[in-house]
Amino acid sequence: MHKLLQSINGPQDLKKLGVHELPNLAEEVRSYLMETVSKTGGHLASNLGCVELSIALHYCFNSPADKIIFDVGHQAYTHKILTGRRDTFPTQRRYRGISGFPKRSESEHDAFGAGHSSTSISAGLGMAVANGLNGDAHRVISVIGDGSLTGGMAFEALNQAGHLRKNLIVVLNDNEMSISRNVGALSSFISRKMTGGYYRSLKKEIEGLLTGIPAIGGNILHFAKKAENSLKGFLTPGTLFEALGFEYVGPINGHDLEAMVGILENVKQIEGPILVHVMTKKGKGYGPAEDMPDKFHGVSPFSLDGKPAPAPRAVAPSYTQVFGETMVKLAERDPKVVAITAAMPDGTGLTPFAKRYPERFFDVGIAEQHALTFAAGLATQGFAPVAAIYSTFAQRAYDQVFHDICLQKLPVVLCLDRGGLVGDDGPTHHGAFDLSYLRHLPELTVMAPKDENELQHMVYTAVGYGRPIALRYPRGAGFGVPMDREFKELPIGKGELLQDGTDLTLVAIGSTVHPALEAAALLKEQGISAAVVNARFVKPLDEELILSQAEKTGCIVTVEENALMGGFGSAVLELLADRGLSQVRVKRIGIPDRYIEQGSQAQLRADLGLDKEGIAATCAAFLKGRRADAPQLACVK
Ligand SMILES: Cc1ncc(C[n+]2csc(CCOP(=O)(O)OP(=O)(O)O)c2C)c(N)n1
Numbered sequence: 001m002h003k004l005l006q007s008i009n010g011p012q013d014l015k016k017l018g019v020h021e022l023p024n025l026a027e028e029v030r031s032y033l034m035e036t037v038s039k040t041g042g043h044l045a046s047n048l049g050c051v052e053l054s055i056a057l058h059y060c061f062n063s064p065a066d067k068i069i070f071d072v073g074h075q076a077y078t079h080k081i082l083t084g085r086r087d088t089f090p091t092q093r094r095y096r097g098i099s100g101f102p103k104r105s106e107s108e109h110d111a112f113g114a115g116h117s118s119t120s121i122s123a124g125l126g127m128a129v130a131n132g133l134n135g136d137a138h139r140v141i142s143v144i145g146d147g148s149l150t151g152g153m154a155f156e157a158l159n160q161a162g163h164l165r166k167n168l169i170v171v172l173n174d175n176e177m178s179i180s181r182n183v184g185a186l187s188s189f190i191s192r193k194m195t196g197g198y199y200r201s202l203k204k205e206i207e208g209l210l211t212g213i214p215a216i217g218g219n220i221l222h223f224a225k226k227a228e229n230s231l232k233g234f235l236t237p238g239t240l241f242e243a244l245g246f247e248y249v250g251p252i253n254g255h256d257l258e259a260m261v262g263i264l265e266n267v268k269q270i271e272g273p274i275l276v277h278v279m280t281k282k283g284k285g286y287g288p289a290e291d292m293p294d295k296f297h298g299v300s301p302f303s304l305d306g307k308p309a310p311a312p313r314a315v316a317p318s319y320t321q322v323f324g325e326t327m328v329k330l331a332e333r334d335p336k337v338v339a340i341t342a343a344m345p346d347g348t349g350l351t352p353f354a355k356r357y358p359e360r361f362f363d364v365g366i367a368e369q370h371a372l373t374f375a376a377g378l379a380t381q382g383f384a385p386v387a388a389i390y391s392t393f394a395q396r397a398y399d400q401v402f403h404d405i406c407l408q409k410l411p412v413v414l415c416l417d418r419g420g421l422v423g424d425d426g427p428t429h430h431g432a433f434d435l436s437y438l439r440h441l442p443e444l445t446v447m448a449p450k451d452e453n454e455l456q457h458m459v460y461t462a463v464g465y466g467r468p469i470a471l472r473y474p475r476g477a478g479f480g481v482p483m484d485r486e487f488k489e490l491p492i493g494k495g496e497l498l499q500d501g502t503d504l505t506l507v508a509i510g511s512t513v514h515p516a517l518e519a520a521a522l523l524k525e526q527g528i529s530a531a532v533v534n535a536r537f538v539k540p541l542d543e544e545l546i547l548s549q550a551e552k553t554g555c556i557v558t559v560e561e562n563a564l565m566g567g568f569g570s571a572v573l574e575l576l577a578d579r580g581l582s583q584v585r586v587k588r589i590g591i592p593d594r595y596i597e598q599g600s601q602a603q604l605r606a607d608l609g610l611d612k613e614g615i616a617a618t619c620a621a622f623l624k625g626r627r628a629d630a631p632q633l634a635c636v637k
Pocket residue numbers: 046072074075115116117144145146147148149173175177178179282342343344366393396
């Protein structure tokens with residue numbers, strides 16, 4: 001099985017094969033991908049579409065001396081399999097396994113880490129400039145998808161690359177898909193849409209324009225007809241990239257290995273910035289993924305007959321689903337509600353909204369910065385824009401939150417999905433920092449629901465609030481709590497005391513509230529009486545509630561699935577310090593000052609003491625320690 005693949009322990013082995021053997025190798029890789037990813041889950045369709053391209057790149061270039069950079073890196077499974085990780089590939093995205101994305105610390109062949117999109121050309125240009133300064137003739141190849149090319153950063157890099165004219169090869173892997181179908185004028189321009197109907201109508205329009213020019217129009221049209229080929233050449237994707245100073249090669253068939261090898265061997269001889277436009281099929285070689293590349297972009301383990309494995313019986317709706325349903329209800333009530341996503345309609349749950357209110361739904365592509373300032377523009381005209389962005393990707397748009405939304409006090413609602421630990425995607429995707437990077441912005445309200453029922457009320461409250469407001473919620477299912485039939489407006493800055501206690505107060509935010517309640521039950525079995533507060537708001541804090549509990553129990557334990565640095569617990573510490581309550585003992589539970597690797601959400605929460613057992617153990621030790629170390633301390637009874 002996989003005879004050719006078994007012989008490849010690195011790119012040097014690949015080069016021993018004849019070009020004519022490469023298509024067989026591609027089939028073996030594809031079969032290995034299917035066999036493995038159907039068991040482990042992961043990014044399937046993008047990788048199936050990138051098999052031949054990855055083989056051709058490693059066949060023609062010499063990694064690691066030549067640098068091959070994958071944008072986002074979710075399509076780099078073949079690259080990993082060919083670069084010494086064939087046998088460890090089944091551990092990808094698993095706890096203590098290899099990463100699902102390129103990672104410099106994992107292999108010398110992973111030239112640049114990835115996970116967030118549109119970075120490959122900038123990184124590649126940096127390396128190309130370094131090569132120039134070092135007199136190093138090795139090549140740098142940035143592989144970027146058509147979706148990732150909608151990220152503004154990619155154009156910032158193209159702009160400079162065309163100016164510097166260093167030796168940089170950009171391979172555009174164009175499958176006309178982002179996660180969903182790719183969007184935007186650029187996508188239409190660079191993909192197939194420049195032939196057929198679009199081209200004909202464009203030509204007709206140009207003819208009409210030219211003949212309308214008095215006196216000379218006829219001659220120009222005559223000239224244009226005679227020069228139609230160059231007109232067609234003028235209008236093909238190359239125009240755009242050549243205008244940016246790139247030599248344009250393509251479009252070429254990204255599944256024809258012999259053709260690609262031939263072209264890449266020629267490209268190697270060309271100096272300066274080059275863009276090779278490769279057309280591929282997302283999901284290539286597996287019917288269901290070819291037919292539904294969006295559904296097979298990221299997959300859980302599935303049976304090879306094309307039916308996704310029966311998802312474990314959902315104990316509760318996902319936060320994402322509740323958000324999406326709430327948005328549809330709010331849009332029914334208020335024509336000013338509009339929804340914005342940055343290329344993640346399915347992931348953020350906005351697809352039902354898009355179907356129901358297409359005129360009020362905007363997928364801006366992978367353009368989070370633009371998404372937020374676009375929302376701010378809508379808000380100036382009386383609309384209630386809700387921007388749904390994964391927490392980690394919203395980090396891209398921090399300045400837009402400050403400069404365009406908060407400073408102008410514009411009523412934009414920022415709904416951050418994937419807040420907290422996301423699991424298999426690992427450190428590039430954990431929403432570990434939003435409570436920290438948002439709470440210090442003046443004019444911004446920041447909140448997190450304790451469960452899926454409170455989420456619907458928070459979205460409702462936020463949309464009606466009329467000022468900058470952000471809420472964050474985790475990846476995955478809620479707690480299976482009953483869903484209120486009517487929305488409730490939550491009083492801004494008010495938390496809730498869920499249960500009383502005398503020895504300490506657990507002050508939890510967001511998805512850590514239910515685990516805190518469960519921890520309190522465990523503590524009760526140990527004779528410890530813990531109060532539990534659902535803080536609801538990171539900003540403004542419910543100062544009255546927190547201060548009264550601090551006075552009452554003298555011992556505060558904060559819990560958050562966010563970085564401890566500058567997070568919710570820090571806000572509570574600041575409050576107590578500002579009020580001169582330094583005698584109150586505070587223990588903070590949250591994400592420590594390091595990056596958290598991949599693993600299941602449950603595993604990672606257990607590792608960090610964020611599950612009920614961990615919270616209870618920390619509280620008990622904290623209380624015991626206090627009793628032992630400092631009997632005079634307020635929280636010692
Ligand atoms: C900044 C950022 N925003 C959003 C994402 C989520 N995301 C991952 S892959 C992807 C689509 C990428 O499309 P493309 O580059 O065309 O790659 P393909 O999957 O088609 O191979 C998106 C939106 C991301 N990784 N980074």
